[in-house]
Amino acid sequence: MLIPKGTLVVSCQARADNPLHGPVYMAAMALAAEAGGAKGIRANGAEDVAAIRAVTKLPIIGIAKVWDDRFPVYITPDFDSAARVAESGADIVGIDATPRPRNGEPVERLIARIRHELGREVFADISTLEEGRAAAACGATYVATTLSGYTEETAPRKSAGPDFDLLSALVESVSVPVVAEGRFDTPDLVAEALARGAHAVVVGTAITNPREITKKFVRAIEARAGNGP
């Protein structure tokens, strides 16, 4: 198991509309995260994964976001996208492990192929307890709360903060390491996840997206506008 227990993983991702989009920026982000004490990196796409692999030995959770209007699954939906991030240097392949329709093999077959044909650990992004149990039973190395609030089933109960109920339920009922991911935006929330039994915590936006961080500060300023000094 490559991600050490009780540690922080930093997700270094920037979409095309983000001024920090591109492998040079994401490699710099990963280096900054490593210098700050992160013990793993999550990254999207072969180019970013390769650039990060070139600058660090930290374990990399590689994903490939592939959008297809016909299917809800976009995080590493098939074996070919998994193989590309593995070949680019990811030690661990992150996939959408929900049973939702995808342009690719069924999730249980995808997990088996990544483990046996690519020889990589599988990081299963899920949104419910049942999905986490199923992914663990199929051989996923880790299950993570990443997709809670981002599927049709879970969107109605999405909270502003992390899904601690799901985290605790998973910790109770699966035997593989449970990773907390999604809307962890303060150090206290990370500490709480570890106290509840999370193996590790992945933080993205709150560390690596200055545009969203800036917006938070600006919103606070705007909220007090008109309230006097």
Ligand SMILES: CC(=O)N[C@H](C=O)[C@@H](O)[C@H](O)[C@H](O)COP(=O)(O)O
């Ligand atoms: C739902 C989805 O597509 N999540 C993505 C998964 O790779 C990323 O956009 C998130 O930034 C990542 O999960 C980390 O979460 P947060 O940025 O909230 O710390």
